[in-house]
Amino acid sequence: MGKLLICDNVTKRFGGLVAVNRVSVEVSRGELLGLIGPNGSGKTTLVNLISGVLAPDEGRVLFEGRDITKLKPHERVALGISRIFQGMRVYPYLPVYYNVELSARSVFKDAKLARSKTIWALTTTKLLAETLELPANLTPYKIKMVELARALVTNPKLVLLDEPFAGLSPEEVSEVIEIVRKLNGNGLTFIIVEHKLRYLMKIVGRVVVLNEGRKIFDGAPSEAVNNEEVSRVYFGVV
Template identity: 40%
Template sequence: MLTLENVTKRFGGLTAVRAVSLDVRERELVGIIGPNGAGKTTLFNVVSGYYRPEEGRVVFAGSDVTGRAPHDICRLGLTRTFQIVKPFGNLSVLDNVMIGALTRTPTVRAARSDAERVVETCGLAPYATARARALPIGLRKRLEVARALATRPRVLLLDEVMAGLNPTELGGMVDLIRRLHAEGLTVIVIEHIMAAMMRLAQRIVVLHHGEKIAEGTPAQIVADRRVVDAYLGEEFVLAQA
């Protein structure tokens, strides 16, 4: 479904992502973890067309999309969220989601129908008429997911959608991601909340200093000494025992 071949991205003398290769199968749920500055979001930016890599290529559904415009990649069915959520604050929740739907639907009526369905799916129906700027962070995170879902993705890239959530909101977001995946969506998640990643991901990829240092099931990742030293720490490993 999605293949990265030796992707490298530099900013001047800094190599943010170095020769990262990855294959994501259809209907898979993959996690990407690593310390701050490891290159995770930069990798998403390359995949979604916001950055052009200096080396390597990105192949989605059999087509080379390396360096294509983000809106073109989105229309092909590969959509992402952003760490810092920036909804259109003066618009309602429903109107925000309609903007996403209009990338794939020919009419406002069709976009509204799609948006209403997505708002319901994401648990936002009670807030559909509320202005986006009035939402607390937990609901704004859900709105970010909803706007992406409205573009009808085949692959959804989620960039720290659980950051800043309280335990109840976190559990709800985990349940939402699981439900979307169970319905057939391919999902790739960047997240620092390891307890959630251990519950969600079928496979985890670990980045450190821009390089992929490990890849495997959650159990394999927790047992990998390189990952423990670079990111997880002994306390997390002991807590899993």
């Protein structure tokens, strides 16, 4: 099993609405995959299914060849799947250090290891100067960095980024991209959900396009732009 992550025909329904409809996606190690689609196309739901926040109604999710469909989010984090939520999602009344350390502490039972991992993650995201700050005193960019540090601190193999560029200035976006590229160069796999296509298309090696819960395209970004159905549902709408 060479693939890192396999979503095998996963389906998720909310009442009568089918948010994700028999979607299959395979992700290889070291890949940088873009997940795009218009609003309500099921991108975030798919991310939730992979990270375990939601359980699929049908289908399986495999990680490193192991069926993780029934595992809880925290168990998946321990296996190596980290995620960043849409928007700014941090513990508002905990300082940066604890925002990051608590995740490390829950994955690594050894407190010393957890602490050194935390310091490493804070260094990678250039947050060492802000360790004792509360999130309320940070810029949106720094908060994104806190989230990224929290995702990295658990030694992930796969990181899911849900709209990581939202609310950031172009310079800040390129800084995020630089960090992502560097980590990807070290072999870390990413799935990025994003609306800002002009940034996304430049960095990802492959895109998956969803529309109304179905996968309508899977391939190179350059082909996606030329694909008729993709242009119609996606670029036509936006």
